[in-house]
Amino acid sequence: MNDGWYEVVHAPPLTQGDLIFECPVVGWKATATVIGDAGGELLRAATEVIRADVVVMTQACDLMHRKVTNVIVCPHVSLTEYHALWVQEMQERNQRPTAKAWDGHCRDIRDGFLWNLSIMNEYQGEPLKMTHRIVDFHDVYTIPLAFLEVVSTQRRQSWLRFRPPYRENLSQAFARFFMRVGLPVPVSELPAM
Numbered sequence: 001m002n003d004g005w006y007e008v009v010h011a012p013p014l015t016q017g018d019l020i021f022e023c024p025v026v027g028w029k030a031t032a033t034v035i036g037d038a039g040g041e042l043l044r045a046a047t048e049v050i051r052a053d054v055v056v057m058t059q060a061c062d063l064m065h066r067k068v069t070n071v072i073v074c075p076h077v078s079l080t081e082y083h084a085l086w087v088q089e090m091q092e093r094n095q096r097p098t099a100k101a102w103d104g105h106c107r108d109i110r111d112g113f114l115w116n117l118s119i120m121n122e123y124q125g126e127p128l129k130m131t132h133r134i135v136d137f138h139d140v141y142t143i144p145l146a147f148l149e150v151v152s153t154q155r156r157q158s159w160l161r162f163r164p165p166y167r168e169n170l171s172q173a174f175a176r177f178f179m180r181v182g183l184p185v186p187v188s189e190l191p192a193m
Contacts (some may be wrong), residue, residue, distance in 0.1 A: 005121045006160040008128060012149045014071070016060040016171065017162030019130075022051045023073070025153065053077065055120075055135055056148075057174055062169075063145065070142040074174065076120060079132040081127065115180060118173040123160055130160065134169065137177040150192040 009018065027050045054073035062068045077085075086105065090097040109117045120133040152159065162170060 017167035018056040019160045021053045076133040076135040084132040
């Protein structure tokens with residue numbers, strides 16, 4: 001199903017909304033703890049290089065005009081992989097992962113009620129195919145722009161890029177997640193008019 005969400009890209013420049021699969025990123029080891037002197041060596045030892053499917057979140061104009069040296073990316077996983085994680089989380093909470101609950105959860109993602117998640121449409125074109133995917137804004141990585149350009153060039157493979165307005169919609173979802181503000185004291189009761 002090719003409904004206008006994506007275009008196929010064959011070479012840099014990279015831009016906002018580019019989907020990079022199996023991208024090397026620096027993450028934190030799950031067992032990372034810093035005890036005592038929080039020097040650079042301890043921090044370096046707590047990192048690991050992982051491969052993740054990511055979407056470029058840095059603004060297109062900043063990339064085009066080379067206003068940034070590092071690119072912000074967020075991970076995305078297939079709907080199948082996300083479903084398995086959702087089932088596991090439901091079971092850990094002693095809740096039943098029913099088909100009805102899953103449908104409601106997916107609807108909440110699609111409608112923007114789960115702030116940290118966004119859903120990407122499938123793509124069934126040639127030569128690329130992709131199932132629905134879930135973007136999680138909880139994990140954010142930065143990658144040097146020059147490195148990301150080398151990775152995409154050396155692979156000599158096409159990749160998908162969000163087209164407007166889908167790219168901007170994803171960017172808006174990302175912004176909504178980060179702009180939330182919880183006030184310690186709510187607005188007081190308003191007087192009657």
